[in-house]
Amino acid sequence: MTVPSDVAARIRALRKQLNEHNYRYYVLDDPEIPDAEYDRLFRELQALEEKYPAQVTADSPTQRVGAGPLKIFGEVRHAVPMLSLGNAFSAEEVRDFGRRIAEKLGLSEDEIDFTAEPKLDGLAISLLYEAGVLVRAATRGDGITGEDVTQNVRTISCVPLRLRAEAQRPWPRVLEVRGEVYMPKAGFEALNERQRRAGEKPFANPRNAAAGSLRQLDPKITAGRPLAMFCYGIGQVEDGQLPDRHSAILAQLKDWGLRVCPQIRRAQGIAACLDYYRDIGERRSQLAYEIDGVVYKVDRIDQQQALGFVSRAPRWAIAHKFPAQEALTRLLDIDIQVGRTGAITPVARLEPVEVGGVTVTNATLHNQDEIARMDLHRGDTVVVYRAGDVIPKVGGVVLSRRPPDARPFVMPTHCPVCDSDIVRLEGQVIARCSGGLFCPAQRKEAIKHFASRRAMDIEGLGEKLVEQLVDRDLVHDPADLYALSVEQLAALERVAQKSAENLLAALEKSKATTLGRFLFALGIREVGETTAQSLAQHFGDLPSIEAADLDTLQSVPDVGPVVANSIYTFFRQVHNRDVIDKLVSAGIHWPKIAVKKPATLPLAGKVIVLTGTLQGLSRSEAKQRLQALGAKVTGSVSKKTDWVIAGEAAGSKLEKAQGLGIEVLDEAGLLNLLQISPASI
Ligand code: IVH
Numbered sequence: 001m002t003v004p005s006d007v008a009a010r011i012r013a014l015r016k017q018l019n020e021h022n023y024r025y026y027v028l029d030d031p032e033i034p035d036a037e038y039d040r041l042f043r044e045l046q047a048l049e050e051k052y053p054a055q056v057t058a059d060s061p062t063q064r065v066g067a068g069p070l071k072i073f074g075e076v077r078h079a080v081p082m083l084s085l086g087n088a089f090s091a092e093e094v095r096d097f098g099r100r101i102a103e104k105l106g107l108s109e110d111e112i113d114f115t116a117e118p119k120l121d122g123l124a125i126s127l128l129y130e131a132g133v134l135v136r137a138a139t140r141g142d143g144i145t146g147e148d149v150t151q152n153v154r155t156i157s158c159v160p161l162r163l164r165a166e167a168q169r170p171w172p173r174v175l176e177v178r179g180e181v182y183m184p185k186a187g188f189e190a191l192n193e194r195q196r197r198a199g200e201k202p203f204a205n206p207r208n209a210a211a212g213s214l215r216q217l218d219p220k221i222t223a224g225r226p227l228a229m230f231c232y233g234i235g236q237v238e239d240g241q242l243p244d245r246h247s248a249i250l251a252q253l254k255d256w257g258l259r260v261c262p263q264i265r266r267a268q269g270i271a272a273c274l275d276y277y278r279d280i281g282e283r284r285s286q287l288a289y290e291i292d293g294v295v296y297k298v299d300r301i302d303q304q305q306a307l308g309f310v311s312r313a314p315r316w317a318i319a320h321k322f323p324a325q326e327a328l329t330r331l332l333d334i335d336i337q338v339g340r341t342g343a344i345t346p347v348a349r350l351e352p353v354e355v356g357g358v359t360v361t362n363a364t365l366h367n368q369d370e371i372a373r374m375d376l377h378r379g380d381t382v383v384v385y386r387a388g389d390v391i392p393k394v395g396g397v398v399l400s401r402r403p404p405d406a407r408p409f410v411m412p413t414h415c416p417v418c419d420s421d422i423v424r425l426e427g428q429v430i431a432r433c434s435g436g437l438f439c440p441a442q443r444k445e446a447i448k449h450f451a452s453r454r455a456m457d458i459e460g461l462g463e464k465l466v467e468q469l470v471d472r473d474l475v476h477d478p479a480d481l482y483a484l485s486v487e488q489l490a491a492l493e494r495v496a497q498k499s500a501e502n503l504l505a506a507l508e509k510s511k512a513t514t515l516g517r518f519l520f521a522l523g524i525r526e527v528g529e530t531t532a533q534s535l536a537q538h539f540g541d542l543p544s545i546e547a548a549d550l551d552t553l554q555s556v557p558d559v560g561p562v563v564a565n566s567i568y569t570f571f572r573q574v575h576n577r578d579v580i581d582k583l584v585s586a587g588i589h590w591p592k593i594a595v596k597k598p599a600t601l602p603l604a605g606k607v608i609v610l611t612g613t614l615q616g617l618s619r620s621e622a623k624q625r626l627q628a629l630g631a632k633v634t635g636s637v638s639k640k641t642d643w644v645i646a647g648e649a650a651g652s653k654l655e656k657a658q659g660l661g662i663e664v665l666d667e668a669g670l671l672n673l674l675q676i677s678p679a680s681i
Helices: 005-027 035-051 091-105 185-197 206-214 219-223 246-255 269-286 301-307 368-374 440-451 463-471 486-490 497-510 515-521 529-539 542-547 550-554 561-572 574-585 619-628 652-660 667-675
Strands: 075-077 086-088 113-120 123-130 133-139 145-147 174-182 228-238 265-268 291-298 317-321 326-338 343-355 358-364 381-386 392-397 431-433 607-611 632-634 643-646 663-665
Touching: 005 035, 086 091, 091 269, 091 291, 091 301, 091 317, 113 228, 113 246, 113 269, 113 317, 123 206, 123 228, 174 206, 185 206, 206 219, 228 246, 246 301, 265 269, 269 291, 291 301, 343 368, 343 381, 343 392, 358 381, 358 392, 368 392, 440 463, 486 497, 515 529, 515 542, 529 542, 542 561, 542 574, 550 561, 550 632, 561 574, 607 619, 607 652, 619 632, 619 667, 643 652, 643 667, 652 663, 663 667
Parallel strands: 086 317, 607 632, 607 643, 643 663
Antiparallel strands: 075 145, 113 265, 113 291, 123 133, 123 174, 133 145, 174 228, 291 317, 326 343, 326 381, 343 358, 343 431, 381 392
């Protein structure tokens, strides 16, 4: 297709604008237009390119995820080796470094200019630009040969696919830029949360996450990972000039559109370097990215050249490391904590260990799956690290150091606080204490919920008051509320005689409620207002709900297996039944509910199982209509089942029905059943 010249011009203009906005956003950190406007321009370009595919170029901003997955990464030989850095772990070692340099250069230490830079905790990457276009990206590898990760690096939004033509100086024909690809702390936390939710292994730290994300054979996966890059140097350069100071080279890279860390400073003499170290060290936790130290580099390129290299590292630069953020220690025990909503969290008790300057004795282990994934045993030697400089985490086990008597962790079946069953609903990661009303760990929340407006609506019983009542041991469960006296209430902070009297009156008033509200007030997991209402309507009285088995519960509209399980477990806890009895004895009452007598309905007493796909109506619709006719629709086939309705592709339930000799109906048979109107009987 021939392309109208105005279209070609528009495409060029859009690309130029998008590149410039990208530059302002990522490099200058000074966006000019809202994200939505950027997206609009982007979509316009995408639409034009879709219409005129011949116009697509590899460096178009739309082409970040290009080819499909690779089989393996290619090998790249670095034209200029990628070196590493010597390390200093104390101010003294940094001063030694300064003295060595000063001596070699025949200068005094304070005459030497340095740049001081954060030492980014990611992985070193080389970007090769030819004629201003990104043609290759490679990992450091062993410094001589690395891996070709071009298609993955192209997905990192802040890496320009083309250098800026608007720059002050033209770029060299061949320009290799080096820097660190890393994962910002926030992105790392979000990614790990995502991994956990998907039941996948979280990454131990942002560096592993960055490396793991870049080493994906499928660039689509990399594109979904929050990676970023800061450039800190150059490699191969052909046909072009660069400034004669490192700091000026970085400024030049920035002008060409490459992202440079904004925390880089010039420092005159070693004392200024050490000031920088202290300053960044103090601000470390506020930085958006992880660093493991700082790097000092001699700023003048001619001085760098005079200093040269020792083995694999330059003499003109050194990494001044922060104290380790990772340490090994022993896992003494795993305790169980119960949260305010009943969530059960295993916590590692550790032999005290210094990590990044703080003593760590505990670390959360999140949940049972996390423990299983790491295969933690009591007595294991574990890696402890502090990510984002705050919360200590257990990163993994050193299996080779597992003592023979190490014991695997077994999740308790009962709440360590109240001894109620611990339940973990299907498909959920978090296990919970089913103690609800009774569990001291959940007491405050349970009582606040009980008193809330849409539950028992106890006017004047606010959050602060509940906290005082529980803290002073006046209230253990909601029933205790109804035993409070004016004297007890008036003795609380900020409660006058009058408000104590009002509260007592409100408590009295709340006793006249409805069964739906009462059920909701009990705070049964998964039972919101609507479900509570349906339960009340369906069963009509409390004893029937308490006695209902899983199948019966599931015959209530909107109650699936998860909710049924939660209700069932709740009423199986002796403490919960005790609290309910106490509440009823205290005088809580509700009007009788007239339940339509199932016997008057045509399908009353019939137990039906639906399986397979129905064509004419959805399964939940079929269920509702059958229930409306009085049938009990259950999830599993048993001897009690009267009919199995089998749609398309029915599987094991159909087989079971046939095995048990239960009558099987097809969709037509179902419709027949549904046509029976109450009047026809
Ligand atoms: S310069 C010849 N600058 O540290 C100098 N490296 O141990 C080469 N790194 O592989 C590196 N931040 O991955 C330099 N501001 C920085 C850095 C930095 C992190 C990493 C880089 C390199 C390793 C050297």
